[in-house]
Amino acid sequence: MAKQGSLFDTSDPSDTEQLAKLRANMRALLNKVGDRQVCKGPACGAVVWFARHKDGRIGIYNPDGSSHFSDCPDADKFRG
Numbered sequence: 395m396a397k398q399g400s401l402f403d404t405s406d407p408s409d410t411e412q413l414a415k416l417r418a419n420m421r422a423l424l425n426k427v428g429d430r431q432v433c434k435g436p437a438c439g440a441v442v443w444f445a446r447h448k449d450g451r452i453g454i455y456n457p458d459g460s461s462h463f464s465d466c467p468d469a470d471k472f473r474g
């Protein structure tokens with residue numbers, strides 16, 4: 395929740411920095427464990443990471459590390 399227009403905005407500017415760092419870490423991690431690819435959903439085409447889990451299943455992740463299944467417009471096409 396952004397507190398905009400407040401004269402007493404005490405939000406720490408390093409928050410954004412921290413967030414950017416976290417995102418960079420997440421991308422580095424995704425690059426390490428997964429393959430950067432383009433989602434094959436015909437209505438999607440987003441850049442995603444495919445990562446194989448220990449149990450052999452493939453997970454698809456957004457650049458921020460969240461599951462791509464949750465916001466892919468073609469998610470239903472990937473579920474068997």
Ligand SMILES: [Zn+2]
Binds near residue numbers: 433
């Ligand atoms: Zn997709």
